[in-house]
Amino acid sequence: MQEKLAITVLVIMLALFALVLVLYNLVKSKGESYNQIVLSHQDYESRTIPYKRGNIIDRNGTYLAISEKVYNLVVDPKQILDTEENYQYLDATLDALVECFGYKRDELQAMIEEKKDSQYVIYAKQLPAEDKEKFETYEKDKNKEYRALPTEEGGNQRITGVWFEEEYKRTYPYNELACNVVGFALKDGNASGGVEQYYNDILNGVSGREYGYLNGDSNVERTVKPAQNGKTLELTIDVNIQKIVQKYLDEWQAGIGSNLAAAIVMDPNSGEILAMDTTTRYNLNDPYNLSTYYTDEEIQAMDEKAKSEAWYKMWRNFCVSDTFEPGSTIKPFTVATGLEIGALKGDETYYCGGSLQIDEWEIKCISYDNGGHGQQNLTQVMENSCNVALMQIGLAIGPEEFCKYQSIFGFGQYTGIDLPGEAVGILQSPDGMIKTDLATNSFGQNFNVTMLQLATGFCSLINGGDYYEPHLVKAIQDENGNVIQTIDPVLEKKTISKETSDKLKSYMYSVVQNGSGRYAQVEGYDIGGKTGTAEKLPRGENKNVVSFIGYAPQENPEIMIYVVIDEPNAPDQSATSSLISQLASDIMAEAFPYLNITKAPAE
Numbered sequence: 198m199q200e201k202l203a204i205t206v207l208v209i210m211l212a213l214f215a216l217v218l219v220l221y222n223l224v225k226s227k228g229e230s231y232n233q234i235v236l237s238h239q240d241y242e243s244r245t246i247p248y249k250r251g252n253i254i255d256r257n258g259t260y261l262a263i264s265e266k267v268y269n270l271v272v273d274p275k276q277i278l279d280t281e282e283n284y285q286y287l288d289a290t291l292d293a294l295v296e297c298f299g300y301k302r303d304e305l306q307a308m309i310e311e312k313k314d315s316q317y318v319i320y321a322k323q324l325p326a327e328d329k330e331k332f333e334t335y336e337k338d339k340n341k342e343y344r345a346l347p348t349e350e351g352g353n354q355r356i357t358g359v360w361f362e363e364e365y366k367r368t369y370p371y372n373e374l375a376c377n378v379v380g381f382a383l384k385d386g387n388a389s390g391g392v393e394q395y396y397n398d399i400l401n402g403v404s405g406r407e408y409g410y411l412n413g414d415s416n417v418e419r420t421v422k423p424a425q426n427g428k429t430l431e432l433t434i435d436v437n438i439q440k441i442v443q444k445y446l447d448e449w450q451a452g453i454g455s456n457l458a459a460a461i462v463m464d465p466n467s468g469e470i471l472a473m474d475t476t477t478r479y480n481l482n483d484p485y486n487l488s489t490y491y492t493d494e495e496i497q498a499m500d501e502k503a504k505s506e507a508w509y510k511m512w513r514n515f516c517v518s519d520t521f522e523p524g525s526t527i528k529p530f531t532v533a534t535g536l537e538i539g540a541l542k543g544d545e546t547y548y549c550g551g552s553l554q555i556d557e558w559e560i561k562c563i564s565y566d567n568g569g570h571g572q573q574n575l576t577q578v579m580e581n582s583c584n585v586a587l588m589q590i591g592l593a594i595g596p597e598e599f600c601k602y603q604s605i606f607g608f609g610q611y612t613g614i615d616l617p618g619e620a621v622g623i624l625q626s627p628d629g630m631i632k633t634d635l636a637t638n639s640f641g642q643n644f645n646v647t648m649l650q651l652a653t654g655f656c657s658l659i660n661g662g663d664y665y666e667p668h669l670v671k672a673i674q675d676e677n678g679n680v681i682q683t684i685d686p687v688l689e690k691k692t693i694s695k696e697t698s699d700k701l702k703s704y705m706y707s708v709v710q711n712g713s714g715r716y717a718q719v720e721g722y723d724i725g726g727k728t729g730t731a732e733k734l735p736r737g738e739n740k741n742v743v744s745f746i747g748y749a750p751q752e753n754p755e756i757m758i759y760v761v762i763d764e765p766n767a768p769d770q771s772a773t774s775s776l777i778s779q780l781a782s783d784i785m786a787e788a789f790p791y792l793n794i795t796k797a798p799a800e
Contacts, residue, residue, distance in 0.1 A: 247364045248402030249676070250382060251427030253392065255436045256471075256671055261379050262393065262481075265368050268329045268361040270298075270321040274309040277358035289354040293339065297332040319362075329361050369481035375439050377514035378432070378473050378616070378669060381484045389484070390512050392430055392669055394617050399673060402427040428681070429674040433469035438462055438788055442472045445783045449762070450476050453776065456764040459515045460784065461648055463757045465656035465748065467686040468665030471756075471792075475515045487511065518618040520645035521742045521763070524731030525582045525713075527641035527651075529658055529701050531590055532575065534602040536697045540593045543700055546574050547586035555632050560588060563730075579704040580712030582728065584640045591639025596627040599635060605692050606654035606664075608646050613666045613687075622646045641731055652759045654692070655746055658701050659725070659754045662693040706751050714745060716778035719786045723751035723797040726781075728774040733764070741770040745781045750795045758785060 253262035277286045287309070295302050298321070305320075312318055336356045346352035367382045380391025386401055388394040405424035446458045455476075462472040480486060487496050487507050499507065513519070535541035551569035552561045562584040564570045570581045578586040591599060603609060609624040623645040625634055637643045649667060657664040666687040673682040693701075705725035708714045713728045726747025733740040744761045748754040760781045765773045788794075 244362070244407050246405030246407055246421070246424045248404050248424040249365050249426040250367060250402065251400040251674075251676070252429045253379060253400075253432065254429060255432050255434050255439075257435065257437075258431075259436045260370055261375060261432070261434075261436070262382070263368050263370065264365040267323040267325060267364055267366045269319050269364060270324055271360050271362055272309065272318045272320045273316045273358035273360075274312045274318060275314055275316050275358075277309055278313050285354050286357045289339065289343065289356045290358060293332065293335055293356045294359065297335050298328065323364070323366050324361070332359070332361075371436070372480045372482055373478040374436070374443060375434055375472075375474070376478050376481050377475055377512075377516070378434060378470075379481060381481045390514070390618075391616065392432065395615050396430055396670065400427045400430065426676040429676070429678070430670050431672040431674060431680075433464075433471065433669050433671050434473070435471045437791055438472040439474060441787045441791075442474045442784055445780060445787075446474060446476050448783075449780050453773075454766040455762045457515060458760070458762050458780075459648060460758065460760045461516055461652045462784075462788065463652055463656060463667065463759075465660045465754050465757045466663075466665075468653065468656070468667045469671070469686070470667055470669050473514075473516050473669075477511060477513065477515065479511050484508075484512070514616065514618060515761075515763075516648040517614060517616050518620050518647075520620050520622045520647050521761075522642050522644065522731040522733070523646050523651055524641040524729035524742060524744065526655075526727050526729035526744050526746045526759075527646075528579065528582065528587055528639075529705060529727055530602070530606055530654065531587055531594070531599075531639045532579070532704065533658055533693050533697055533701055534599060535590050535594050536700060537602070537693050538594065538598050540595075540598075541575070541590065543575060546572055547578060547583070547589055548572050549581075549583050549585040551585070553585045553588050553636070555588070555592075555636050558633050560584070560633070560636055576704050576707050579727070580707050582708075582713050587640040588636040591635050592632065594635075594639075596630040596635050599638065600624065600627040600630070603644075605690070606657070607650050608644070608654065610650075612647075612649050612653050613668075613689075614649055615669050619649070620647050622650060641729060648759060648761055651746070652757065655759070656757050657692040658698060659705075659748050659757065661695040661698045662691050663688055664690045664692050702751060702754075705747075709747065713774055714747065714778050716775045717745055717747055717782045717785070719749075719782055719789060721796045722749045722785070722789055722794065724749045724785070725751055725754075726778075728778060730770075730774055739770055740764050741773075743770065743773050743777050745774070745777045747781060747785070749785065749789065750797065753795075755794050756785075756789070756792060758788075760784070 250264045252260060254260055277290050279286065291302055291305055294300050294305055340356055343352055343354045369379065378391050380388055380393035382388045382393050388397045393400065403425040406422045408420055442460045442462060446460060449458050457476055459475040461470065463470050485508060490511060491507065532541065536543065549562055549564060549570035551565040552559050562569060563582060570583050573581060573583060573586065603624055609622050611619055611621055625638065625644055634643060653667045666689050668684060670684050672680045672684060675681050702725050705727055706723065709717050709724045709726050714726045717724060717726055724747055726745060729744040731742045733742060742761060742763050743765055746759040748757045758781055760777060762777055764770065767773050
């Protein structure tokens with residue numbers, strides 16, 4: 198037994214000796230790397246360096262979204278309560294925090310004592326740079342003063358255990374301006390709505406890292422991996438045009454008012470959007486604040502689901518995400534289809550007696566109560582917005598060609614706009630389209646479009662037939678303002694011929710000069726356009742979507758404007774086209790001189 202025990206002890210000793218040799222070699226060869234690994238996981242030796250989210254600017258360099266550097270105030274209770282080397286830190290540090298920030302001394306002291314073993318407590322977030330500088334100056338001066346004092350007079354006091362961590366705060370200088378276009382960024386690197394969400398990966402950067410490790414002499418060294426900041430977006434939006442649009446939409450709401458008002462201003466020769474606005478807005482700096490639309494009592498009564506629905510409704514961009522029946526603004530598209538396929542020559546005349554009988558249905562014209570428009574040519578059909586003539590044109594086109602050209606004009610499809618939440622609308626199939634469907638579709642009822650679809654297709658009607666993809670970003674810049682990518686206009690297709698475009702413009706010029714859009718005239722400019730009124734479902738309840746779409750100048754249009762009013766507050770909503778035309782005129786009258794739109798030739 199003694200012999201076996203001796204052998205066992207010897208084996209164990211040899212194993213321990215071998216283990217010591219292995220550990221020695223590990224420490225000698227890889228000790229430094231192991232120290233780095235350990236220290237890189239310690240909070241006080243490792244920190245994240247935040248990146249700066251890219252800015253958003255308008256086409257003229259005006260800032261719509263910026264990331265401002267702010268600071269979190271960090272407290273180290275363990276260090277503050279330390280009395281090593283006879284220094285006293287607590288009173289001096291409390292005095293400094295109270296003096297510089299106005300914090301309550303008893304609350305601060307209670308927190309420090311409660312978390313006495315902690316070395317990292319964030320006490321305040323997103324302090325401005327001036328607050329940080331104020332504290333650091335105070336700390337430097339006071340500590341210098343303490344060092345000059347004898348111990349018995351406070352020379353053993355020091356301010357310590359307080360420092361600041363950098364981060365960035367997203368700020369929107371114009372609050373609610375262009376909120377549906379811009380959207381807002383969240384703290385977790387995500388975003389909601391607008392270009393903030395659509396271009397989130399480009400606006401985001403990559404956080405850096407600073408960490409400490411022991412070198413060969415057991416001294417702590419630091420390695421810094423810098424943060425990579427996000428890119429800047431240069432939008433097609435013009436802040437000044439956006440302000441003009443917002444001003445007149447707000448005046449409309451403060452006057453006659455409506456369920457909602459919206460407008461798009463666009464360059465028809467590039468697809469660039471100069472302004473996009475709705476009267477359902479929110480403050481980008483306080484996007485969860487519902488107080489504009491709900492009382493405090495209503496908000497308090499909401500559960501999380503109700504709040505989410507309210508936020509979604511408030512953040513929703515009507516111009517892109519909502520569909521509606523377009524009404525008579527579709528008539529230029531119907532006429533264009535007839536001209537393109539040869540169903541119209543341009544010299545046709547039509548008789549309107551106030552209604553048209555199609556199978557068992559009598560479909561009325563807007564002139565029904567006055568006995569009809571009588572005999573009229575195509576120019577007069579457009580001036581008078583005659584439904585009877587449009588129904589006859591639609592029937593002459595036929596369902597196959599009518600639906601084909603709806604697709605050519607971009608209806609029922611995504612436009613490709615660089616915004617989230619785009620809708621596609623609802624169209625009828627040619628297979629199931631009966632005569633009454635085709636008749637009502639011809640003047641803009643019984644199918645749905647978005648504002649952006651109609652605006653984009655209309656631009657092709659007035660620019661000679663070129664359909665450009667609508668877009669909101671002109672260029673992407675690096676953090677130093679250097680352009681690293683230019684977003685060129687994308688010509689997607691040809692919709693109609695220049696000959697058809699010229700004929701349509703002549704009709705729409707007469708609409709503004711002599712017809713239903715005459716209140717859209719602006720002195721000194723040749724303007725064409727079309728009014729629209731669509732009766733909402735259920736029919737017969739006097740609820741309408743009223744609109745005006747127009748352009749200038751008549752020859753070689755440089756600008757397109759589309760204004761939509763959902764349920765105007767008027768006794769007879771269908772009779773408000775003159776008011777909508779006047780609203781569009783007010784916007785154009787202020788925007789055109791700023792944009793230097795070509796004026797009409799002097800007579």
